[in-house]
Amino acid sequence: MGIQDIPLNDLSRGIARDGDALELAYKSVLSSGWLVMGPNHDAFQSELSAYLGVEHALVVASGTDALELAIKAVMPEGREIVLTAANAGGYSTTAARRAGFRVRYADVDTDSLCLSVESVTSLLTREIGVVIITHLYGNLTDIEALVVLCHSFGIRVVEDCAQSLGARRRGRFAGTFGDISATSFYPTKNLGALGDGGAVMTDNREYADKVKQLRQYGWSTKYQVALPGGTNSRLDELQAAFLRTRLPQLDTFNARRRSIVAQYAAAAIDGPLHVLPADGEHHAAHLAVVRSSRRKELRTRLAEQGVQTDIHFPVPDHHQPGLCAPAQSLPATEQASVEIFSIPCFPELSDGEIDRVCAAIGNLR
Numbered sequence: 001m002g003i004q005d006i007p008l009n010d011l012s013r014g015i016a017r018d019g020d021a022l023e024l025a026y027k028s029v030l031s032s033g034w035l036v037m038g039p040n041h042d043a044f045q046s047e048l049s050a051y052l053g054v055e056h057a058l059v060v061a062s063g064t065d066a067l068e069l070a071i072k073a074v075m076p077e078g079r080e081i082v083l084t085a086a087n088a089g090g091y092s093t094t095a096a097r098r099a100g101f102r103v104r105y106a107d108v109d110t111d112s113l114c115l116s117v118e119s120v121t122s123l124l125t126r127e128i129g130v131v132i133i134t135h136l137y138g139n140l141t142d143i144e145a146l147v148v149l150c151h152s153f154g155i156r157v158v159e160d161c162a163q164s165l166g167a168r169r170r171g172r173f174a175g176t177f178g179d180i181s182a183t184s185f186y187p188t189k190n191l192g193a194l195g196d197g198g199a200v201m202t203d204n205r206e207y208a209d210k211v212k213q214l215r216q217y218g219w220s221t222k223y224q225v226a227l228p229g230g231t232n233s234r235l236d237e238l239q240a241a242f243l244r245t246r247l248p249q250l251d252t253f254n255a256r257r258r259s260i261v262a263q264y265a266a267a268a269i270d271g272p273l274h275v276l277p278a279d280g281e282h283h284a285a286h287l288a289v290v291r292s293s294r295r296k297e298l299r300t301r302l303a304e305q306g307v308q309t310d311i312h313f314p315v316p317d318h319h320q321p322g323l324c325a326p327a328q329s330l331p332a333t334e335q336a337s338v339e340i341f342s343i344p345c346f347p348e349l350s351d352g353e354i355d356r357v358c359a360a361i362g363n364l365r
C-alpha cells in the first residue's frame with residue numbers, strides 16, 4: 001500500500017480518541033429517558049456560558065439557526081437590512097433571508113479577510129439594523145471599534161463565532177463583544193458534535209428571552225404562541241452530552257491548531273505561499289488558510305505530494321445566483337476568493353503528517 005494522503009480533516013480520529021467518553025455519554029442519555037431539552041441540554045448551556053463568561057448561552061439545532069434567531073432577536077423595529085461580509089460561506093446571507101431581511105455587503109480587510117472598518121464606515125445608514133461580524137478562519141477580529149461605530153447608528157452587532165469558539169483577547173472571548181453571538185457545533189468545528197448543533201450567546205436578558213421563545217415555536221409557555229417568527233430549533237440530549245465531554249478539551253485543541261499553522265508559516269518563509277497567521281490566543285486557527293496568485297498550480301503540486309486542499313470559500317455570496325444578493329463591487333473579497341486555499345489543520349494530525357505538509361510546502365520554492 002502506498003503512503004496515505006494527508007486529509008484536510010478526518011473526524012474518525014477524534015471519535016476514536018474520545019470513544020470511551022462518548023460511549024459513556026450515550027449510555028447515560030439512553031438510561032435517563034430524556035431525549036430533548038433534558039439535563040444535558042441545561043448543563044451544557046451552563047458550562048458553555050461559564051466557559052465564555054457570558055450570561056446566557058442558548059443551544060439550538062445548527063449554526064445557521066443560531067444566526068437566524070440572533071438576527072430576529074436584535075433587529076431594531078422598522079429596520080430591515082443586514083450588513084455582512086460576502087466571503088464567509090453564505091451562512092449569514094442564508095440566515096438573514098430566513099429571518100426575513102435584506103442583505104448588503106461590506107468589503108473585507110486585505111490582511112485579515114474579516115470586515116474592513118473603512119468599508120463598513122462608508123456604508124452605514126439608519127436603514128441597516130444588524131451588522132454580522134464573522135471571525136473568519138478563527139480570527140477574533142478587531143471588533144471593538146466596529147461595535148462603537150455600529151451603536152452610534154443604532155445598529156446591533158451579531159458576532160459569528162462558528163469558526164472562532166475559544167478565541168479571546170485579554171481574557172475576553174469571541175462572542176462577548178457584540179450584542180449577541182452565534183456559533184456552530186457542526187462536526188468539523190473546533191468544538192464539534194456528532195451531528196448538527198449551534199448556540200446563541202448574549203448578556204442581554206431581553207434578547208435571551210426572545211431566542212428561548214423563538215427556538216420553540218414562539219411559545220411563552222407550552223402551546224402559547226406569544227412571539228411571531230418562531231421555529232423548532234433544539235439541540236438534542238445526545239449532542240449536548242457529547243459536547244459536554246469535549247468542551248473541557250477546547251483550549252488544548254485550539255492550541256494544537258495554532259501550533260500547526262505556526263509550523264506551516266515557518267516552512268513557507270521565502271516560498272510562494274503566504275500562510276495567514278494564527279499566532280496568539282485571539283485566533284482559534286479553525287482553518288490553515290494560505291494565499292497565492294498561483295493557486296491552481298500550487299494546489300496541484302501539493303496534491304502530487306499527498307496533501308489534500310480545499311477552498312474556503314470559492315464563490316463570494318454576491319456571486320452566488322441562489323443567494324439572490326445585490327450586485328456590488330467588493331475588490332478585496334473578490335481578489336481573495338481567487339487566491340486562498342486551505343491545507344490540513346485539525347488537532348488529531350500527527351507530528352509526522354505535519355512534517356510531511358511542511359516538507360511539501362518547502363518543495364514549492
Ligand SMILES: Cc1ncc(COP(=O)(O)O)c(C=O)c1O
Nearest residue numbers: 062063064091160162163184186
Ligand atoms: C462562519 C460560519 N457561520 C455559520 C456556519 C453555519 O453553521 P451550521 O453548518 O451549523 O449551520 C458555519 C459553518 O458551517 C460557518 O463556518
